[in-house]
Amino acid sequence: MSNLTVTREQVLAELNSVPMLPHSASRVLEISNDPDHSMADISRVAETDAILTAHILKVVNSSAFSLSQRVDSLERAISYLGKNVIVGIVLSYSLSALYDKPLEGYASQKGALWAHGLRTALASKEIVKFTSGKHYANVAYTAGILHDLGKSIISKFMDGSVRELISSVENGTAADFLDAERVLLGTDHCEVGAELAKLWSLPDSLREVIRYHHRPRLADETYRPLVYAVHLGDMISMMGGLGTGADSMNYQLDSTYPDYVDISEDQLTELWFAVEQEFNKTKSVLFGDEEGDEQ
Amino acid sequence: MTDILLGVGELGAANTPGDRLRTLALGSCIAVIILDAKTKTAGMVHVVLPLSKTNPEKASNLPGYFADTGIPTLIKAMGKMGCNENGKGKIVKLVGGAQIMDPNNTFNIGKRNLLAIKKILWKYRLGVIAEDVGGNISRSVAVDLGTGKIKISTPGRDEWEI
Ligand SMILES: [Fe+2]
Numbered sequence: 033m034s035n036l037t038v039t040r041e042q043v044l045a046e047l048n049s050v051p052m053l054p055h056s057a058s059r060v061l062e063i064s065n066d067p068d069h070s071m072a073d074i075s076r077v078a079e080t081d082a083i084l085t086a087h088i089l090k091v092v093n094s095s096a097f098s099l100s101q102r103v104d105s106l107e108r109a110i111s112y113l114g115k116n117v118i119v120g121i122v123l124s125y126s127l128s129a130l131y132d133k134p135l136e137g138y139a140s141q142k143g144a145l146w147a148h149g150l151r152t153a154l155a156s157k158e159i160v161k162f163t164s165g166k167h168y169a170n171v172a173y174t175a176g177i178l179h180d181l182g183k184s185i186i187s188k189f190m191d192g193s194v195r196e197l198i199s200s201v202e203n204g205t206a207a208d209f210l211d212a213e214r215v216l217l218g219t220d221h222c223e224v225g226a227e228l229a230k231l232w233s234l235p236d237s238l239r240e241v242i243r244y245h246h247r248p249r250l251a252d253e254t255y256r257p258l259v260y261a262v263h264l265g266d267m268i269s270m271m272g273g274l275g276t277g278a279d280s281m282n283y284q285l286d287s288t289y290p291d292y293v294d295i296s297e298d299q300l301t302e303l304w305f306a307v308e309q310e311f312n313k314t315k316s317v318l319f320g321d322e323e324g325d326e327q
Numbered sequence: 328m329t330d331i332l333l334g335v336g337e338l339g340a341a342n343t344p345g346d347r348l349r350t351l352a353l354g355s356c357i358a359v360i361i362l363d364a365k366t367k368t369a370g371m372v373h374v375v376l377p378l379s380k381t382n383p384e385k386a387s388n389l390p391g392y393f394a395d396t397g398i399p400t401l402i403k404a405m406g407k408m409g410c411n412e413n414g415k416g417k418i419v420k421l422v423g424g425a426q427i428m429d430p431n432n433t434f435n436i437g438k439r440n441l442l443a444i445k446k447i448l449w450k451y452r453l454g455v456i457a458e459d460v461g462g463n464i465s466r467s468v469a470v471d472l473g474t475g476k477i478k479i480s481t482p483g484r485d486e487w488e489i
């Protein structure tokens with residue numbers, strides 16, 4: 033696709049062809065946005081969706097768990113898998129059309145966006161504990177999975193322009209990759225993602241993360257602890273080699289983060305370690321133990 | 328022609344010409360590559376963090392995870408393949424250690440890894456003859472046993488060699 037003719041309007045118009053989020057998924061997102069939700073609340077939503085229920089049972093009975101008995105009830109499946117894994121299953125199942133393709137515009141492989149989101153989710157959930165927004169732990173997890181949603185929409189408009197984007201960051205024409213996207217397309221993955229979140233009526237907290245995860249200081253004050261947490265979670269994910277391709281590590285760390293996140297270098301190192309273990313575990317439950325390029 | 332793929336924190340060595348040692352998506356991790364000229368052995372370790380005191384249990388299960396346990400373990404593993412267990416006749420190349428764009432260097436784990444690695448190499452009197460470290464790119468590496476060439480790649484760019 034030639035980039036010369038692409039306008040912001042064309043990119044945003046692409047949103048009209050994105051399928052709506054399945055009802056069960058938007059309900060799960062809504063529920064997990066409530067700090068006091070329980071496992072039973074999520075179970076009740078999953079129950080109403082037969083395909084989703086079958087999918088959850090398939091995962092719990094898959095090889096990742098060496099259970100002696102088959103699990104046939106959703107309730108037991110959920111108690112085996114835990115809340116985060118269930119939310120992960122619901123999202124991977126509902127977002128597969130967007131997340132399960134290679135991102136040409138970022139020169140990244142199939143699965144990279146999902147792995148990056150999951151790693152960011154697990155890191156953000158821990159980092160938010162070092163902010164004044166501790167009650168956001170569950171939201172931070174879902175927000176982490178969703179934060180780069182916009183990449184799946186704008187990627188095709190950047191196909192063939194990867195080198196141009198990279199060199200504009202390298203020679204300083206653009207401050208970072210996000211800026212480079214904006215120079216090329218008149219918009220960026222944050223704005224487009226936030227527009228999609230609006231179209232899907234996602235809660236404000238999630239939309240704010242999607243919109244400002246690279247510029248947390250611009251987020252609404254109410255959600256700033258959450259947005260800063262995902263901002264750092266995203267950085268940790270990229271430093272661990274789980275970026276989404278050519279843009280990886282080409283983003284600015286917001287130097288105001290210590291105003292919202294009180295974390296030392298040692299705490300960060302310990303957290304890094306715990307997150308990596310949790311990631312490997314969750315990933316093998318969700319997707320099995322396939323080896324592959326992580327980019 | 329076998330590809331030996333090393334995961335995060337893993338190490339390995341090989342001496343069959345045509346084989347390759349590979350590791351993917353280093354981010355701020357560093358691949359320490361040791362080449363032994365006499366036995367034509369190459370070893371590599373994918374170092375994640377500088378010091379094993381962060382998690383001694385992990386260090387005993389997966390010594391390659393940390394710089395201070397990874398390098399000695401790699402040198403021992405190469406010793407089993409007939410190399411000296413000291414710095415003699417070895418050369419070292421380093422790849423990775425990238426960082427995000429952070430003018431204050433608050434989160435520069437890549438740089439901390441690099442410092443820790445150089446300190447340990449110094450104990451073995453091993454100098455680094457080539458390195459491709461730092462910057463804002465996540466690198467993947469392949470070491471060709473036959474030629475000793477080290478190929479580096481990252482999404483969206485052409486491959487290069489050190
Ligand atoms: Fe992003």
Ligand SMILES: [Fe+2]
Binds near residue numbers: 152
């Ligand atoms: Fe991201």
